Amino acid sequence: MxxxxxxxxxxxxxxxxxxxxxxxxxxxxxxxxxxxxxxxxxxxxxxxxxxxxxxxxxxxxxxxxxxxxxxxxxxxxxxxxxxxxxxxxxxxxxxxxxxxxxxxxxxxxxxADYARLRQVFEQIKREFHERVIGFGDMDVRKVASYLNLPPGLAGMAKERRYDEPFILEDPSLLDGIKQFAERRGLRVYPGTRFYHLMGDTxxxxxxxxxxxxxxxxxxxxxxxxxxxxxxxxxxxxxxxxxxxxxxxxxxxxxxxxxxxxxxxxxxxxxxxxxxxxxxxxxxxxxxx
Ligand SMILES: [Mg+2]
Known part of the structure; x- marks a missing residue:
């Protein structure tokens, strides 16, 4: 009902x-x-x-x-x-x-604080052979093209405080990345366009x-x-x-x-x- x-x-x-x-x-x-x-x-x-x-x-x-x-x-x-x-x-x-x-x-x-997320994200990049790209790795122009946004709005999108959106070239890596993040008290979640690395929320x-x-x-x-x-x-x-x-x-x-x-x-x-x-x-x- x-x-x-x-x-x-x-x-x-x-x-x-x-x-x-x-x-x-x-x-x-x-x-x-x-x-x-x-x-x-x-x-x-x-x-x-x-x-x-x-x-x-x-x-x-x-x-x-x-x-x-x-x-x-x-x-x-x-x-x-x-x-x-x-x-x-x-x-x-x-x-x-x-x-x-x-x-x-x-x-x-x-x-979690963004600095902590980026620290773990750097570890994920090493562990998974650079096959993930985060917002923190992209310049405004690149974020603008991924999001189909004018540069002003893309700059705002890049101002992360609690969550790192990222691109995953090979979705078969997702489970491994999730487990890697969870062992460090973080979560990985699929959003509308990107995957997200974030705190336990x-x-x-x-x-x-x-x-x-x-x-x-x-x-x-x-x-x-x-x-x-x-x-x-x-x-x-x-x-x-x-x-x-x-x-x-x-x-x-x-x-x-x-x-x-x-x-x-x-x-x-x-x-x-x-x-x-x-x-x-x-x-x-x-x-x-
Ligand atoms: Mg949505």
């Missing part, structure tokens, strides 16, 4: 969303088709929390472009950023000692912190998430209503969860459909 068929509206709504391939078009990074969904949430004062493998600098850029003011999760759960004005949420998201202030945000770091760990902070603050809560990739699965597992949108080829990534709601549209159009469906289910929208 699909969770969304039940009347589970309890208190307020919050929505998490992946960026690449979900809120943003997989190849052009356009959010033209997700704008309607974002507007519907904004009008209802429903937080939309970006939860992405993108870097802090990129997320700040897209938050400003889209007028988003909610907290956000960067680099696959590497850290949570809570805007300075949202003090009540800070207090509930953890012990004050966990916070660090940076650029007007309270930061809860969950992942994921999107779900960060989502869980925010869901419980909002739940305490609001007294009751329904949480939803929209995504399209394998690295969205941990996020989906922490929310009440997970929405899976299609990849650019119209297919779904293989995620087996009883309550997953499949949206029959690709990326940003799927995002807007998911928002409409959520709001209708909750009795907050009747435009479908």
């Amino acid at each position: 699909k969770r969304e068929k039940k009347t589970h509206m309890q208190g307020r709504l919050i929505v998490f969303t992946d960026l690449d391939g979900t809120l943003l078009d997989y190849s052009t990074y356009s959010y033209e088709h997700s704008e309607e969904g974002m507007g519907l949430l904004r009008e209802r004062d429903i937080p939309l929390i970006f939860c992405t493998s993108k870097s802090y600098a990129e997320v700040v850029y897209f938050r400003e472009k889209t007028g988003n003011t909610s907290p956000f999760i960067v680099e696959n759960g590497g850290a949570i950023y809570i805007p300075g004005g949202q003090a009540a949420l800070f207090r509930r998201a953890g012990r004050p000692g966990q916070f660090r202030n940076s650029g007007g945000y309270a930061v809860i770091q969950l992942g 994921d999107k779900g760990i960060a989502v869980k912190v925010l869901v419980s902070a909002y739940r305490e603050m609001y007294g009751g809560l329904t949480s939803a998430a929209v995504g399209e990739g394998k690295n969205d699965e941990p996020m989906f597992r922490q929310v009440d209503v997970p929405y899976l949108v299609q990849r650019p080829d119209g297919k779904y990534v293989d995620i087996r969860m009883d309550n997953i709601v499949k949206i029959d549209k690709v990326g940003p159009e799927g995002f807007t459909s998911a928002v409409k469906r959520l709001l209708s289910t909750e009795g907050l929208y009747n435009g479908i």
Whole structure:
């Protein structure tokens, strides 16, 4: 039975969303088709929390472009950023000692420091005969060409703090690299375009912190998430209503969860459909 068929509206709504391939078009990074969904949430004062493998600098850029003011999760759960004005949420998201202030945000770091990741990545390169290439090994021009981004945005993408994206020429090496990383307390995870080396965290760990902070603050809560990739699965597992949108080829990534709601549209159009469906289910929208 699909969770969304039940009347589970309890208190307020919050929505998490992946960026690449979900809120943003997989190849052009356009959010033209997700704008309607974002507007519907904004009008209802429903937080939309970006939860992405993108870097802090990129997320700040897209938050400003889209007028988003909610907290956000960067680099696959590497850290949570809570805007300075949202003090009540800070207090509930953890012990004050966990916070660090940076650029007007309270930061809860969950992942490993980038310097540590690069240290292990250098070992992986030696161990696997230089058949992996990390962001730290590429210049901005190369990152721009891999990501199909203008140099300004590629520079932002390269500013990693908690996660090293990398290219693997031979996928058969993946299991060996995973084990090598795990023995050093790190994880390897496939993202939308790259593999990622990161600390012992994921999107779900960060989502869980925010869901419980909002739940305490609001007294009751329904949480939803929209995504399209394998690295969205941990996020989906922490929310009440997970929405899976299609990849650019119209297919779904293989995620087996009883309550997953499949949206029959690709990326940003799927995002807007998911928002409409959520709001209708909750009795907050009747435009479908
Ligand atoms: Mg994605």
